[in-house]
Amino acid sequence: xxxxxxxxxxxxxxxxxxxxxxxxxxxxxxxxxxxxxxxxxxxxxxxxxxxxxxxxxxxxxxxxxxxxxxxxxxxxxxxxxxxxxxxxxxxxxxxxxxxxxxxxxxxxxxxxxxxxxxxxxxxxxxxxxxxxxxxxxxxxxxxxxxxxxxxxxxxxxxxxxxxxxxxxxxxxxxxxxxxxxxxxxxxxxxxxxxxxxxxxxxxxxxxxxxxxxxxxxxxxxxxxxxxxxxxxxxxxxxxxxxxxxxxxxxxxxxxxxxxxxxxxxxxxxxxxxxxxxxxxxxxxxxxxxxxxxxxxxxxxxxxxxxxxxxxxxxxxxxxxxxxxxxxxxxxxxxxxxxxxxxxxxxxxxxxxxxxxxxxxxxxxxxxxxxxxxxxxxxxxxxxxxxxxxxxxxxxxxxxxxxxxxxxxxxxxx
Numbered sequence: 001x002x003x004x005x006x007x008x009x010x011x012x013x014x015x016x017x018x019x020x021x022x023x024x025x026x027x028x029x030x031x032x033x034x035x036x037x038x039x040x041x042x043x044x045x046x047x048x049x050x051x052x053x054x055x056x057x058x059x060x061x062x063x064x065x066x067x068x069x070x071x072x073x074x075x076x077x078x079x080x081x082x083x084x085x086x087x088x089x090x091x092x093x094x095x096x097x098x099x100x101x102x103x104x105x106x107x108x109x110x111x112x113x114x115x116x117x118x119x120x121x122x123x124x125x126x127x128x129x130x131x132x133x134x135x136x137x138x139x140x141x142x143x144x145x146x147x148x149x150x151x152x153x154x155x156x157x158x159x160x161x162x163x164x165x166x167x168x169x170x171x172x173x174x175x176x177x178x179x180x181x182x183x184x185x186x187x188x189x190x191x192x193x194x195x196x197x198x199x200x201x202x203x204x205x206x207x208x209x210x211x212x213x214x215x216x217x218x219x220x221x222x223x224x225x226x227x228x229x230x231x232x233x234x235x236x237x238x239x240x241x242x243x244x245x246x247x248x249x250x251x252x253x254x255x256x257x258x259x260x261x262x263x264x265x266x267x268x269x270x271x272x273x274x275x276x277x278x279x280x281x282x283x284x285x286x287x288x289x290x291x292x293x294x295x296x297x298x299x300x301x302x303x304x305x306x307x308x309x310x311x312x313x314x315x316x317x318x319x320x321x322x323x324x325x326x327x328x329x330x331x332x333x334x335x336x337x338x339x340x341x342x343x344x345x346x347x348x349x350x351x352x353x354x355x356x357x358x359x360x361x362x363x364x365x366x367x368x369x370x371x372x373x374x375x376x377x378x379x380x381x382x383x384x385x386x387x388x389x390x391x392x393x394x395x396x397x398x399x400x401x402x403x404x405x406x407x408x409x410x411x412x413x
Contacts, residue, residue: 030295030324038291044238045287050095051234054223054283058096061221062160062196066104069194070157078187078195080166080220082204084282085348086393087223089198090114090164097162106194108160111135115164116388117357121171124179128169135161138190153192160194167203167351172361180207184216200351205411225281228272234283235290244294244323275328284393292394293328333398334379339372344381344391344399345408352388 033041058081068075083089097108111131118127132138163169169179187195201222207213214220226234238244275293279286336344346361347353355373359366373389376382381399383392391399404410 029298030326031298031301033294033296033323034301037296038294041238041242041291041294044241045291048234048237048287050092051226051230051283053226053230053234054092055096055099057221057224058093059100059102062100063102063104065219066102066106066160066194070104070154073151073154073191076217076219077191077193078197078217078219080197080199080204080217082199082201082220082222084223084284084396085200085202085351086284086391086396087282088284089200089351092223093162093164093196093198106158106160108162108196109135110162110164112163115168117168117171117354119354119356121173121176121357121360122178124169124171124176125182128179128182132161132186138186138193140186156192157194159192160196163195163197165351166197166199166207167349170207171357172206172346172349173363176361177211180211180213184213188216200349202348202411203351206349206409209409226276226279226283226286227281228269228274228276231275231279231281231283231286231290232268232272235287239325242323244325271325271327278328278330280397282393282396285396288392288394289328289330290325292331293325295324295326297324330398331380331394333395333402334381336402337372339369340376341403341406341408343369343372343376345403347382347389347391348399348403349411352385352390354388358389 061081062079065076065079069077081089081093083092100108111134112128113131115128115131118124129140133140163183166180166183169183170177187193197217204213204220232239275286275290279289342362343358346358350357350361353361355370356366358373359369362369373382377384380392381395383390400410
């Protein structure tokens, strides 16, 4: 809690010290993006590949763990990758494994696919069992493989089983925990398989608090914190495609400005480091704050039909001025009710969740929470994705602080 408080105060101090800089860089001829452009950019953000820093960290951790598992009968047979609640952990693992090159001669299997909580949470265990049974070779009787086997069995350790999102395997309600216990026993009693598990960091801390899950899975690695340079590299396909520049009133023509200029370079470095600090180095938060920081020239908006604005590609680079990046800043969090806080806290733990499951986790009829869900959606604090509700990454830090200040269990980084 002390670490979180210091991080929060550090952010506040950072924003205060940079307030004058933000004002200096505000340009009277720049305006926010029109909805059409923002929606198109958001679609491009959602199609970005996982940051290379994430995939490289997962590759390194996985290879280290697998090497130990293939050499030592008593080595852990699992690796847990923790992600921020607003990060798409399933996609991160999928992207990381898709192009994974290694010399360990292992086969990666994904019997759970993109597993989601079934409508009836009491059937979670049954669905997990059926999916794993289809894989074949997994013991379900609790006996498993004896660790006292001859070391020759090490040669048979060639299969990695992926559990993409552990928080989807439980719901905080009566009998909604059984799936976690089931997976815990399966992994412990099947050391001939290696289990790669993705999990929301809040869910992991919650499961550890109520069930000491870390006693069974002791190899746990959080995703790395992204630096400004890492974020700049990750978002480069978009900044290059849209011709974005860092706003500076001293530059009369940002398009023709010499990129080698030390002042220009310093301005760019300050912007990306500000984005890293403001987002705590979390990619999904950084992407949304980058989008909020974009501006377009007022003159373009006055002379062009916003609906007809197109990408600044080489073919049409004369048709649109480049977008400008102003100092990134978080939006203000509106006042929240007690029900809002309980609702948002449950979302942090469960990640993406259906409205029905959310109501069940709160012990309330869905009709009782529907009005607050709609209000939070209108305020952009919540988003809908494939029928589920998720926290908008832009508000993550403020919500984390608000929940901590109201004595809610706060997990993750």
